[in-house]
Amino acid sequence: MKHILTKNLTQTEATNLLKQCKTFHYNQDDIILHATDNREGLFLVLSGMAEVYIPSQKSQDEVLEIIKPNELVGLSNLHHFLITNFPQTQQPDPTTPLYPDQLLGQPVQHNQTLVEVRAIYDTEALFIPYTVLKEIWSEPALRDYLLDQVSSRLHDVYHSLAEQINMSTTMGPTADPTILRVQDIMQPSQATIQAKTTDTIQSVAEKLSKTSTTTAAIILNNETIQGIVTMHDFVNRVITRGKSTQEPIETIMTENPITIPRTAYYYEAFTTMLLNGIKHLPVTNENNLLAGLVTMTDLLQAKQPTAMLQNTETLKTVTKEELPQIKQQLYAMLTTMLQQQVPILTTLEVMNTLYDQLIQRCIELSIKEMSTDPPIKFCFYLMGSGARKEQFLLTDQDHFLVYEGVGDTHDYPDGHSGHIATRYFEELSHKIVTNLELAGYKRCKGDMMASNPIWRGTLGEWESRLHEWTLNATNDRLLLSQNFFSHRHIAGDDRLHQQFQQKILDSLDRAKIFLYRLSQLERENPIPTLEQPIRSMFRRNKKQLDLKKEVLFPYHHSLQILALMHGITYGTPIEKIDQLHDKKILSENFQKDLKASISTILNYYVRNRYNQHQNGEELTSTLTLTTLTTREKEELMLSIRLIKELQNHMLSYY
Structure with missing residues (x-):
């Protein structure tokens, strides 16, 4: 064995030294x-791999x-070997290590530790007693x-510890969403304005006018929630329409309103209101009764999230001069949701x-700002x-526009x-590009904008483009199409949108070679294969x-190709997963x-980039693995492995 321990010794000296050592074989785990062992020497790993860990029973x-x-x-117990703080009478040479068992009249002290060491794979290790180290210590x-060895390991430990502490403190104090539930902040049923479906509009209005604590009434029929009426309904459905106040309340109520269980968490009520544009939620018990x-006011008083939440109508009425201020209000919303530990898919849906x-x-x-309204129908x-509903910080603009042309409508005689x-x-x-820029969206460096x-x-021009992309599938066109096929309709005419989707579907009938070329691009970019536990890739092998x-x-690309192969041309990634399940392409468990x-991956991605933004750092998608706990590392490994299964499933068709 040629090693630092023996390389400067003669063959005889090395042989005698190694005779005092012993090689042990350890199976995996x-x-x-x-932790309770007395450390009497060091182990040199000859083959395999080991891990130092803190054992836990919980x-x-x-x-x-x-x-x-x-x-x-x-190495953590090496200081016991190097101990020098003994009386000089018993240690005449401070540079020579003195062992506890050499102290006259001193009992041997066993130095227990909190950590243990185990084999990750089959491992061979050479045990080197401290007595052997003593013989060659002068080398x-x-x-x-x-x-x-010690300084390298100390550097890694401190670096990892500092990064984990930094990660845990960057977000600031967080509230546990499991603590605060809807039942903790709701107005109880006895304090809620209730009415029957047959009560008159006037009688319900009088009930509401007598209280300043709520602006809505729950309409019941045999104790079952049938509807809800808000002050907004009285204005828009009674006063503005000149409706008789003697008619039953059911004629103006919102039927079958969205409800929420009393055991739901704060963030669930919070996001339900935002996503549905409502400010009142009837709360139900275990029997689905009131x-x-x-209300939104209850939520605001409970958490005081952000000024943005206190006026959710701002975005609908913001002026051009106010556009530059909206970005920070939206980011304040994002900060609140991340601090409240709202599930990442819900956070992204709201944002x-x-x-x-x-x-x-x-x-x-x-x-x-245009001199006239649009002359024909269009879609943006x-x-x-x-488009994927994965945006959390405002990025570059990325959009396109479709409008009717000759032959699409009867409006064009010439x-x-x-x-x-x-x-x-x-x-x-x-x-549109200019106004989006004012709002915080930078212009696309690749000029993938409707202004291009x-x-x-x-519709006809887009049909020609699609035909060109699918027929002449060069790498440049493949990259364009990858971006295009993630599109989402954001504004414009719904009927035109449906016509456009049909054009896309028709173009795929002749696109087998195109889909094959897309799949080959993905074959060249496989998701990393983490054959071994991800923890074994840390330290010097893979830290990022x-x-x-x-x-x-x-x-995204694998899911996109798999969806296109089965006639799915539209939807966010989550929606495409559901559509593939509906078509029996993905099993329920795999779905x-x-x-x-993907929720796990996006959670790391969003929080990592958000922290970079908060710290004024350059935004990257690089995750430093040493910042993760063991549980997080294993969770990440399993998530990546499953996403790789999706990629392999797509590639199996080709």
């Missing part, structure tokens, strides 16, 4: 050192570091080697609902993260109106993972597991 063991071949086990090369009412409203308002403002589409429409939507597209003629056109490049992009896995 065998304990090399127990939860998963926490791995601290990985020990690879030619590295030492037991400078040995001391340099041990110093390098338990109370929770993208608000971003949709912002974009729609920018489009409205742009149309108002998002691409990229906004080509003159077509030229008018072309000029109109060219000008409108530039105004290749991302704007009639590019979540966007190595995981999210392959996931659920895949959504859970």
